[in-house]
Amino acid sequence: MVEEIGTTEEGDLIINVGPQHPATHGVLHLVITLNGETIKKVEPHLGYIHRSIEKMCESLTYRQFIYVTSRMDYLSAHINNHACALCVEKGLDVEIPRRAQVIRVLMDELTRIASHELWWGAMAMDLGAFTPFFHAFRERETINDIMEETCGARLTMNYMVPGGLMADLHPNFQKRVKEFITLYKLKINEYAELVTGNIIFQNRMKGVGYLSAEDAISYGCSGPTARGSGVSCDIRKLYPYEVYDKLEFDEVLETEGDSFARYMVRIGEMNQSIKIIEQLIDNIPDGDFQAKTKVVLKLPKGEFYSRVETARGELGVYIVSEGGTTPYRIKFRSPGFSNLSALDHMARGSKLGDLVAMMGTLDLVIPDIDR
Amino acid sequence: MFIVKYIKEVFNAVKSLFVGLRRTGYYFTHHKEIITQQYPDNRDTLNLPERFKGEVVMPHNENNEHRCTGCTACELACPNGTIKVITKFDIGTDGKKKKAIDKLVYHLELCTMCNLCIIACPSDAIVMAQTFEHSVFDRAELTKILNNPGSKIMEGVE
Ligand code: SF4
Numbered sequence: 451m452v453e454e455i456g457t458t459e460e461g462d463l464i465i466n467v468g469p470q471h472p473a474t475h476g477v478l479h480l481v482i483t484l485n486g487e488t489i490k491k492v493e494p495h496l497g498y499i500h501r502s503i504e505k506m507c508e509s510l511t512y513r514q515f516i517y518v519t520s521r522m523d524y525l526s527a528h529i530n531n532h533a534c535a536l537c538v539e540k541g542l543d544v545e546i547p548r549r550a551q552v553i554r555v556l557m558d559e560l561t562r563i564a565s566h567e568l569w570w571g572a573m574a575m576d577l578g579a580f581t582p583f584f585h586a587f588r589e590r591e592t593i594n595d596i597m598e599e600t601c602g603a604r605l606t607m608n609y610m611v612p613g614g615l616m617a618d619l620h621p622n623f624q625k626r627v628k629e630f631i632t633l634y635k636l637k638i639n640e641y642a643e644l645v646t647g648n649i650i651f652q653n654r655m656k657g658v659g660y661l662s663a664e665d666a667i668s669y670g671c672s673g674p675t676a677r678g679s680g681v682s683c684d685i686r687k688l689y690p691y692e693v694y695d696k697l698e699f700d701e702v703l704e705t706e707g708d709s710f711a712r713y714m715v716r717i718g719e720m721n722q723s724i725k726i727i728e729q730l731i732d733n734i735p736d737g738d739f740q741a742k743t744k745v746v747l748k749l750p751k752g753e754f755y756s757r758v759e760t761a762r763g764e765l766g767v768y769i770v771s772e773g774g775t776t777p778y779r780i781k782f783r784s785p786g787f788s789n790l791s792a793l794d795h796m797a798r799g800s801k802l803g804d805l806v807a808m809m810g811t812l813d814l815v816i817p818d819i820d821r
Numbered sequence: 822m823f824i825v826k827y828i829k830e831v832f833n834a835v836k837s838l839f840v841g842l843r844r845t846g847y848y849f850t851h852h853k854e855i856i857t858q859q860y861p862d863n864r865d866t867l868n869l870p871e872r873f874k875g876e877v878v879m880p881h882n883e884n885n886e887h888r889c890t891g892c893t894a895c896e897l898a899c900p901n902g903t904i905k906v907i908t909k910f911d912i913g914t915d916g917k918k919k920k921a922i923d924k925l926v927y928h929l930e931l932c933t934m935c936n937l938c939i940i941a942c943p944s945d946a947i948v949m950a951q952t953f954e955h956s957v958f959d960r961a962e963l964t965k966i967l968n969n970p971g972s973k974i975m976e977g978v979e
Pocket residue numbers: 877898899900901902903904931932933934935936937938939
């Protein structure tokens with residue numbers, strides 16, 4: 451419940467940020483208790499875009515439910531689909547062809563770059579710089595075009611299906627990705643020039659929203675949020691899936707734990723993703739893009755779990771099967787929810803203006819939190 | 822050496838602002854690189870990739886014939902009941918009863934463009950079209966019948 455009265459008994463001010471506040475992405479509602487300009491408490495109120503995805507999935511077959519998961523973390527749609535497809539494949543005990551594995555990893559990394567680009571633009575916009583948004587979208591648009599050509603959609607692709615992929619790569623794919631890599635390398639130092647090195651930006655980020663490694667672990671943070679505090683939690687390294695164990699890339703770690711550290715982790719991750727793509731783009735093996743699966747998929751009775759690293763952190767998919775064609779229960783462990791829960795701890799004692807910087811570096815995607 | 826450090830900091834701060842301004846100045850003087858599109862003025866030249874998922878359609882050939890056998894595989898594959906296949910029985914040329922579609926009803930307002938029906942169709946009767954301007958004034962217009970009136974199944978499609 452939102453308090454009707456604007457003040458508490460101690461005379462602290464209560465303000466509501468959202469649901470339609472320009473600084474929030476999606477519709478997140480924060481109830482903030484303020485003492486002057488100092489934050490005493492931040493209470494996120496969720497549920498504005500709850501669509502009951504987990505429950506919906508229970509009435510859909512194992513081929514059908516994947517498309518709904520694109521709508522959870524819509525910026526990492528490919529990676530969500532990937533996690534679900536992995537979980538179903540685990541249940542079916544099928545090994546997908548190597549070509550499909552490589553393409554999946556390529557798509558994941560392209561998605562990660564696209565997601566981080568959007569985050570970078572939106573984050574700079576939250577802090578009052580509008581132009582970076584256009585710079586970020588210029589590069590992101592190239593990725594979206596690549597996706598559109600191969601998967602037929604720009605955001606909700608539904609491209610990774612149990613057993614492999616929905617379609618083979620478009621003949622132009624390799625050429626377009628190489629063009630993108632050239633463009634990216636040309637433009638990435640603009641990011642540093644415009645935003646990273648900027649003194650105003652640095653002063654607003656450094657020392658803001660401190661999260662210690664212990665707190666990051668106890669709040670269950672994952673992804674760049676936890677890695678900014680020095681917690682090694684990259685699923686691609688710790689529990690490699692597909693071909694990640696054969697690739698050379700670094701897990702980007704920063705130890706400061708402030709907003710700037712989280713910012714640097716994401717910038718570093720974009721470069722690592724480019725490195726992964728460069729290793730794979732010329733080495734896509736020939737072969738099938740799909741394993742042979744039955745038309746109607748039936749998982750054996752049991753419980754299955756798969757985890758992947760999305761652009762925001764660890765996504766877990768847990769399926770309980772009763773042996774039928776639809777899951778008995780599905781649970782998604784979404785990274786956004788745990789990352790958001792650390793916001794209250796981070797924000798206490800800091801100023802209201804810094805809250806935007808903290809929320810920006812948490813990279814919240816609200817449909818992922820609400821589901 | 823507090824004062825030296827202070828001056829250095831101020832110098833670096835001012836320098837960082839000028840580095841950013843130089844990039845801004847570059848784009849101010851190099852405005853030839855256009856990255857936006859003049860939609861909807863460029864409708865005629867707009868080329869969407871052939872795989873773009875805009876809407877489910879059923880192609881007909883010049884004799885008003887389609888490839889749909891009425892097997893309802895697409896209806897079963899669809900996650901949200903977008904497609905309804907209404908079948909009837911035709912009397913074939915040899916006098917035998919034959920199952921055929923009467924109407925293939927498609928609710929565009931429900932479709933999520935997931936492509937599952939296209940993959941499920943055994944006779945490639947439906948495809949994705951590249952149209953995307955779907956807004957209409959009346960919701961009823963979004964319920965479409967994919968087979969043309971008076972259309973028949975193509976010879977040789979089982
Ligand atoms: S594209 Fe998906 S939602 Fe649309 S009709 Fe086909 S199966 Fe149904």
